[in-house]
Amino acid sequence: MHGHNHKQDHSHSHEHNHGHDYDWGALGDHLEREAELSVPAITRAAHWLRELLSTDGGPAGVGRVLDVGSGPGVVTGLLADTFPDAEVVAVDQAPALLARAQARSAGRITTHRADLPGDFGTLGTADLIWSANAVHHLGDQQAALTALAASLRPGGLLAIAERGLPPRFLPRDIGLGRPGLQARLDAAWEGGFADMRADLPDATEEVEDWPAMLTRAGLTLSGTRTFLTDWPAPLAPLAREHLQAHVTRLRDRFGEYLDAGDRAALEALVDTDAPTGLLHRPDVFFLTATTVFTARASS
Numbered sequence: 001m002h003g004h005n006h007k008q009d010h011s012h013s014h015e016h017n018h019g020h021d022y023d024w025g026a027l028g029d030h031l032e033r034e035a036e037l038s039v040p041a042i043t044r045a046a047h048w049l050r051e052l053l054s055t056d057g058g059p060a061g062v063g064r065v066l067d068v069g070s071g072p073g074v075v076t077g078l079l080a081d082t083f084p085d086a087e088v089v090a091v092d093q094a095p096a097l098l099a100r101a102q103a104r105s106a107g108r109i110t111t112h113r114a115d116l117p118g119d120f121g122t123l124g125t126a127d128l129i130w131s132a133n134a135v136h137h138l139g140d141q142q143a144a145l146t147a148l149a150a151s152l153r154p155g156g157l158l159a160i161a162e163r164g165l166p167p168r169f170l171p172r173d174i175g176l177g178r179p180g181l182q183a184r185l186d187a188a189w190e191g192g193f194a195d196m197r198a199d200l201p202d203a204t205e206e207v208e209d210w211p212a213m214l215t216r217a218g219l220t221l222s223g224t225r226t227f228l229t230d231w232p233a234p235l236a237p238l239a240r241e242h243l244q245a246h247v248t249r250l251r252d253r254f255g256e257y258l259d260a261g262d263r264a265a266l267e268a269l270v271d272t273d274a275p276t277g278l279l280h281r282p283d284v285f286f287l288t289a290t291t292v293f294t295a296r297a298s299s
């Protein structure tokens with residue numbers, strides 16, 4: 001178990017904190033762009049979930065869908081398109097993000113503010129619960145999955161999107177500093193991720209074997225699939241803006257894990273005027289993958 005305050009004197013420690021102190025609302029633009037880039041992949045994922053739900057053992061119909069940790073609701077809207085007859089609910093602790101989700105949905109979704117894990121009991125029941133990149137923000141991930149499983153209706157499906165592949169966006173040699181920056185950025189990000197988790201309330205170390213954790217939550221596994229997001233160079237402005245924000249955050253939050261040469265390379269990448277910057281250089285691309293673990297409640 002990690003102490004909660006072991007990094008309090010660190011200059012970035014205020015960002016390595018749990019949902020209450022982390023300013024999710026301010027990340028709305030960033031989360032929205034990121035999700036929009038994954039729309040083709042998540043659309044394929046949603047179609048797969050619809051197939052799973054329509055097979056034997058599934059619910060008679062999909063009446064209610066939850067998107068837990070919805071952020072700005074890009075995926076919530078996509079779930080509403082995929083399940084047109086369902087009540088689709090964006091669940092998040094950040095009112096500003098729920099307001100965005102509501103605004104972009106043209107009335108097709110509802111929102112529910114929940115501060116997890118305390119508010120798990122307020123979610124109600126659902127035939128499909130989707131949760132992407134949110135469970136890892138809760139200290140006890142197994143307890144979170146168990147609580148989500150308890151909200152499933154008979155035959156209902158829990159779909160957890162965590163990890164997959166980290167984004168790839170740079171060639172091996174970018175003409176700035178030492179080749180291989182991308183891999184070192186991954187390592188820096190892992191360092192920051194571990195700090196973030198260590199600072200969560202009730203931080204619990206866990207072997208992150210998601211199928212095993214879903215089984216321990218009392219569910220029956222119904223498959224794991226990975227969906228590719230592949231935007232080749234030359235990138236459109238939306239993807240460039242996303243990378244600009246992504247690398248700026250890496251620099252600000254995880255720079256301590258990089259050496260001076262790599263930090264200098266990051267400065268050149270986020271320089272909005274330089275031709276070597278992410279907004280201008282011709283060689284950047286965006287390649288990532290979303291892994292979705294599914295399991296169902298007994299019918």
Ligand SMILES: C[S@@+](CC[C@H](N)C(=O)[O-])C[C@H]1O[C@@H](n2cnc3c(N)ncnc32)[C@H](O)[C@@H]1O
Binds near residue numbers: 031091132137138
């Ligand atoms: C990384 S974002 C993921 C957003 C979206 N699901 C996606 O994949 O694009 C994590 C989301 O979880 C929410 N969140 C973080 N901690 C939370 C908590 N304790 N209770 C409820 N929501 C939380 C944040 O507000 C944020 O919208």
